[in-house]
Amino acid sequence: MDARSMWLYRWYYSDMCQWILSFIIFLILSLAFIETPSSFTSTSDVRYRMAPWNPPCGLTEAIEVLCLLVFVADLSVKSYLVAWVQFRKNLWLLGYLLVLIVSLMDWMVSLSLVCQEPLRIRRLFRPFFLLQNSSMMKKTLKCIRWSLPEMASVVLLLALHLCVFTMLGMLLFTGEKQDDGQDRERLTYFRNLPEALTSLLVLLTTANNPDVMVPAYSKNRAYAIFFIIFTLIGSLFLMNLLTAIIYNQFRGYLMKSLQASLFRKRLGTRAAYEVLSSTAEGDGQPRGIGVKPQDLLQVLQKVQVDSTYKQAIMEKVRSYGGSLLSADEFQKIFNELDKRMTKEHPPRPQYQSPFLQSAQFLFGHLYFDYLGNLIVLANLVSICVFLVIDADVVPRNRDDFVLGILNCVFVLYYLVEMLLKVFALGLSGYLSYPSNMFDGLVTIILLGLELSTLAVYRFPHPGWKPEMQGLLSLWDMLRLVNMLIVFRFLRIVPSMKLMAVVASTILDLIKNMRAFGGILVVVYYVFAIIGINLFHGVIVVPPGNGSLAPDNGSVACGSYEQLEYWANNFDDFAAALVTLWNVMVVNNWQVFLDAYQRYSGPWSKIYFVLWWLVSSVIWVNLFLALILENFLHKWDRRSHLHSVSGDLETTYE
Amino acid sequence: MDARSMWLYRWYYSDMCQWILSFIIFLILSLAFIETPSSFTSTSDVRYRMAPWNPPCGLTEAIEVLCLLVFVADLSVKSYLVAWVQFRKNLWLLGYLLVLIVSLMDWMVSLSLVCQEPLRIRRLFRPFFLLQNSSMMKKTLKCIRWSLPEMASVVLLLALHLCVFTMLGMLLFTGEKQDDGQDRERLTYFRNLPEALTSLLVLLTTANNPDVMVPAYSKNRAYAIFFIIFTLIGSLFLMNLLTAIIYNQFRGYLMKSLQASLFRKRLGTRAAYEVLSSTAEGDGQPRGIGVKPQDLLQVLQKVQVDSTYKQAIMEKVRSYGGSLLSADEFQKIFNELDKRMTKEHPPRPQYQSPFLQSAQFLFGHLYFDYLGNLIVLANLVSICVFLVIDADVVPRNRDDFVLGILNCVFVLYYLVEMLLKVFALGLSGYLSYPSNMFDGLVTIILLGLELSTLAVYRFPHPGWKPEMQGLLSLWDMLRLVNMLIVFRFLRIVPSMKLMAVVASTILDLIKNMRAFGGILVVVYYVFAIIGINLFHGVIVVPPGNGSLAPDNGSVACGSYEQLEYWANNFDDFAAALVTLWNVMVVNNWQVFLDAYQRYSGPWSKIYFVLWWLVSSVIWVNLFLALILENFLHKWDRRSHLHSVSGDLETTYE
Incomplete structure (x- = not known):
């Protein structure tokens, strides 16, 4: 390893450099707000929306190419640092290369068509830059991939449950001797197979809970049993089982990553000890005996650490006097780094009177x-x-x-x-x-x-x-x-003591959830871009209805138009994000299903169901798993700390 | 301990006796369906409902007094068995006595008023009989009581969160320079403090998610941030933290109860060993050496155990020959009881051709x-x-x-x-x-x-x-x-292998959740009875609207009347149960809040919010905790079993 590589390595992993990289990633991601269906209108409501300001061709493209060039530089430095043999094996780096090539080619196509191209593939790939830059996010992704087979089994069971009840429901509500209730139920929710399936899928999320049973239940109490059993099995048993399965994968996730980082730290300290003790050996001492404190002090002078920590370590080293440091003592010295510095408040001013x-x-x-x-x-x-x-x-x-x-x-x-x-x-x-x-x-x-x-x-x-x-x-x-x-x-x-504990848990959580937040950003970004490409401009105000009197009696209650969800559309990036949020929260998402089915076609359902699966089923459960893991970890650590002495405390901080 | 007490004890804890007791409890609980607002109509819809059949005065009362007399007998046997000193200390038994006295007095009042009394207090107390009869349910209640302080802290934080955002919302939507969107938002959801609080409380359950932000969001995108942050903190962070806290209390709950029952079993076996070995001592053998197999065989002959198990144990005892059994061997013999008998399929018929x-x-x-x-x-x-x-x-x-x-x-x-x-x-x-x-x-x-x-x-x-x-x-x-x-x-x-695992988890769960189901029954029962007393006959069809044309334009979209929730009322017990279920599922519960506010008064909100807290917040989280506990327990046991030898297997079965 030569000095130049070393310098490059230090420079690349310096705060400054990493900060610039993060900013560039933020910049390229936020381009989506500015690009052609730009979000610079005060509202996204199709009734009141002004024509948005659209950037001239070349503005966002210029920023973009700058960002891409930075990424090219980043990739080359990274691949230089890991060396070619490692590079070929590293799927993330290869993916990075591929994404960069595709993005640059797409950019050229874009520019040659004077920004009039129908599809910008590179927008879809942008979140990849965020993903590959964070090792935590990669780890989390791996964790998710591990739990996929078991999740698939529950999802399969959910699908089976849905199918069985759809068939039962259709058989129940399409009898010959139909009473009025059965008939109205059939006409409203069980008209045909896809509609029945949608009704029950929405019921699985409880978003149409009392409504779906109203026509039949009004006629006969017994029909309620069908819907209650369906919700009980689907929503209470299977959905919660999914949570349990996801949590099971994430159990010990924090503990493991803590242990891994502790192990790496110990390893690094030990390696430093070996190097320094071999220096001591050169001075005529027998090999492997220990490190001379003055050697360590010399090294410490050159190291970049927070000055308070450096002070503490140097003091500790000096306290050992001139005798050689053993490996254990060496390790103990560096435990100082783990100790949280209790910030001392400056002394109060002394008054005479x-x-x-x-x-x-x-x-x-x-x-x-x-x-x-x-x-x-x-x-x-x-x-x-x-x-x-x-x-x-x-x-x-x-x-x-x-x-x-x-x-x-x-x-x-x-x-x-x-x-x-x-x-x-x-x-x-x-x-x-x-x-x-x-x-x-x-x-x-x-x-x-x-x-x-x-x-x-x-x-x-x-x-x-x-x-x-x-x-x-x-x-x-x-x-x-x-x-x-x-x-x-x-x-x-x-x-308030109790609230303080809970609040500190939440604060801890926010620190630990950066990876999860990142994955959420990636998922939102990808789905928003796909949504814009699929449904851009699909929702239009019916003629003569653009006025301020939308409460006319012509629209059915509970429809997109009556509820005036006009602002929830995919016409620009910001609006798409809010729409996706509203579908993720799940309540009333059947309104979106219905509206986009009417405005865009029946296949739009797939997009929304997929988003529901990814966001509400997987991500929300993941989030719950994270909260459980954090809370229990904190709880266990607290009770653990209460039982052992303060010396071990530093190990688990 | 005399033979008569022993006989009484055996008789009282015999399957037959316990089964009769369970049936009596079931009977007295199910009286609620028959009693005066009886559920014997095909529908509970106020528009189509026929006059229900009401039992003549004295019918349900006769059944009830019989049940109560059985409980009196039960209580006297129980108190005789535990003896007076224990009885005075046992709060459950004292409560039992009190409930019985109150019930019998209330029953007499009822009869003396010829069943025209305005309030039947004893109906409220009936679930107590279910509670006190199950030790698992008492244990679960204790568990819930332990987690109450921490839950209270999160609920307090939730309340604070709600208050802060209500004030912010009211300040946000009652400005001077109001634009149209702010004004409509104010008029619809933030008209005054109670209404704003209700809107945000409902948003906390996500039941009015896109609707509540529509008027403001249609005018300006920025208002969405207020609602999204509110939901993010309240619904994602705080609610899930509540789940974590409840789960934390229930962690190890199954393992602990398993260990306790295993410990009791071991203790019992050891006691039997001591008794039998002292018999052996009488025969001239030195004390504490062991048990003579023939003694054990004699005892086994008289014991009531499943014959297959008895066979297995006796075979094992005989395999030791005539030598004395040591304590360890004695324990090992009774491990046979834990072994799940693998049912052998009968041999296939032998055909010649x-x-x-x-x-x-x-x-x-x-x-x-x-x-x-x-x-x-x-x-x-x-x-x-x-x-x-x-x-x-x-x-x-x-x-x-x-x-x-x-x-x-x-x-x-x-x-x-x-x-x-x-x-x-x-x-x-x-x-x-x-x-x-x-x-x-x-x-x-x-x-x-x-x-x-x-x-x-x-x-x-x-x-x-x-x-x-x-x-x-x-x-x-x-x-x-x-x-x-x-x-x-x-x-x-x-x-399908994967599905089989998941399905078996669910079956296991159903076995373990009897206590939770019992608590749910208790809670539903109490709330339904209270609901009937509070809201019986409150919902009436507006005159001229009882016909089959309810979709007239006079009712607002999304109201109780427009959605035709007429069947969801508290006019009889079965209807009350379905109504409570619908509120527990949470979706559209603001419709109930609104309807009962209009029909019954603003204080009805308290009832629904309380029910939401008990059922949806506490019970559903409890259920999730149970599922997590069951799944992880099963998972750990499986991986544990894979690692240790088959002999230990019996211990954890």
Whole structure:
């Protein structure tokens, strides 16, 4: 290994370089918002939508080719670093190469057709850049692939369940001696095989639950049993079994990855020990005895680590004096790296006067915080009261005098509180608490807003009326102020012990779920692009219905048109994302199935069912598995930590 | 302990006695269907409902008092058996006493008012009899009680989340410079504080997902972010965290109860050993050496155990000869009890002729089963094809000739298949497979139906038309036949390995979930009774709307009236159960909230929200925890069994 490769390796894996790569990936992914069905309209509702601004041909393409060139550079560096033999075996790198070639070719086709090409294949491949850049996402994908066979068995069972009940349902509701209920049931939900299958598939997601049984159940109670048994087996048993299967694959996932990273770290430390001890050997010492502390100190000087850690390690090394370090001691020294640095708050300022000292004690005390929380609560209640009072008043008749005064008073209190805390803790002490940072920021913004309100509208007086002046009206200011206060209220969360535990679990979760979030982004991206290609411009407003009177009686209740879902379409990327989200949440997705069947054709169902399977069935279950894994891991670690001594603590951090 | 108590104990815990007790519990619970708002109408739809038959005063009361007297006897036996000191400490028994006293007093009040009392408190207490009779259910309740504090913290966080977003939403949608979208959003979902809270609570269950954002989102894309973030935090994070917390409590629940029962069994065996070895001591042997096999054999003769197990144990005892049994050997002997008896199929009949032998080989082969499955599949496909063809034909114009012929042929094949299998395996061999039992039963019923069809309508000929004769028309017969064939199709499930594993998990689950099912019954019962008392007769058909033309334009889309949910009410017990089921499934529950708010008052919301919390939030999560626990337990046991030798297998069975 030569120095140049080493330098290249260091440079490539430097924060700066990786950050630029991430930004480039973000850039190329976000191009989808700008490209031709651009999302730059205030609404995606087909009734009110303006013609969007479309970028001139060459603008997005120029950005894109720059990004692609960066990826080419990235690929070449990567392949140089792993060497040709490894490169041939690495499917991800080969895929990277292929995707880049296809993208560049597609880009040239695009440019030669002056951006009028019907299909941009490269848009579909963009999420690949995100995937291949994250090892966690690759690992997660592998995990998903492992659980596919078992998931397939449950999905097969689900399909069988669906088929059997569809046939039973069709036989049940197409009798000869039909009563009225059976007949209406047949006509509405079991008209033919595909429709019956769709009805029951939607019932599997419970999205049409009471509706599907209403016509038959209104006539005879017994028909409810059919639907209840179907939901019981399908939705409660089989769907939850799917969750169990997915969770089973992910069990120990976090623990394993922790162990692997710990193992790698230990291995690295050991290797360093071996190298350094062989240096010691050259100095006339017998081989394999240990490392000279001064060697280690020399190396540490050159290493790039966070200075606080470096300080801690060097101190520890010096504490061993001049004697050689054994392998165990060497390992122990580097355990310092795992210890979470407990950030020490700067000392409180020392005041001479006893009055100032007691004031400092008072305002630095925990109860002062509680008082602050109480005041925020009071403020919140006052906002609530005014919301309730003003609910039935038309906005322009509202009197904002009392609310204005109250807001003034509360903002003044927050200001005083902040100043007193700064006085008690010192400025740096105040800023060393994140909760104080947040509070202080909100207070300053509130103060600014309040001052500007006072400057423009004078001090509140009875009958104080909001008038439109400048960009924001007084009411808008007040609203903004009040919303900020609502956020400020969140500071009570850490004050309650139980909630703090739950909240910290959620925060932990967010850290651990970057890979899952990435996969969600990939899936959303791919499906949104496919959706745009399939259904772009399919939904059109029926003539004469573009006006503001859509509640005419001509449309059936519960249809896309009556519910005015016009904004949920695939006409641009942002709209497609929201539409996909709404289908993922599953409720009322039969409306989309029905609408796209009418506007685009019966095959559109496949797209939506596929999306339901991928997002709602697989991803949501994956997410639940992740939450379970995180929570149980945290729980076990906590109870484990309670039982063993603090020394082991560092191992599992 | 005297012989009489012993006899009473044995008698009380005999199968017969316990079975009678269970039946009495079932009886008193099912009284709710018969009692005054009786469920004996074909429908509960307020538009079509006939006046129900109401039992004469004294009928249900007579049954009830009989049941209560049985419970009194049960309680006295139980308290006699546990003795007074234990009785005073046992809260369950004290509760039992209290419930019985209250029930009997309420019963007397009822009778003295000639069944015209406004409230029957004892109906509410009936599920208690079910609860106190099952130790598993008591254990599960304890488990639930343990997880309540943590669940409370998440529910608190959910409430906070809801409050914060309600305030933000109200501030967002009640601005001064309101555009049309904001204003419509405010008027529809954020009119006042309770309504905004309800809208967001329903959104938390995703039951009004795209609808709630439609008015604002149609005007501006950005409003979607508010709703998406709300759903993301509330529905994905917090709700799933609740699942994790509940699962965490139930982790190891099965394993623990298995270990406890194993421990009790071992303890019992050891005690028996000590008793028997002290008998041996009397015969001049030194103390604690062992048990004489003949003593054990004598005891075994008198014990009531399944004869196959007894045989196995006695054989094992005899195999030790005359030497004394040590404690270990004694334990090992009783391990026989844990061994699952692999049922041996009776030997195949021996035929002399080589032709018959090869025929036996042929029809006893696995491939013959596969052929049968294939034929069932073909039959199913033919039914499907006819369903599709007949879908658009009015039932009375259908020609059933081909389907009739096909059914004849298939039934004939099933008959021949059955006979051939009986020939190959022998009658007892055929019946020793449960799948064959099922097949044979279905075949015989099919044959009976087919023969009666042929007898009544003659052999199918072209233009064969169904005519109404007797109770069932030909079409009904055909339908019945076809439905049975659909069930027959289920026999393919065990043929596919993956599906067989999943199916066996589900069967295991059903065995283990009796306690959970019992708790569900209790909860449903209590809520249904409360619901009947609160909302009985509240829903009335508006005058002039009782006809069959309910789709008039006067009712708003998506309302209870437009969706014709009339059958979902609390007017009798069966209807209440279905209504509660529909609310538990959560989809469209805002319709119920809205309807009962209008018909009964705003406080009805509390009832529904409480039911949602108990059923959908707690019980469904509990159920998921149970499935996870069962599946992982089974999984771990399987992988555990693969790694250890067969001897340990018996321990974990």
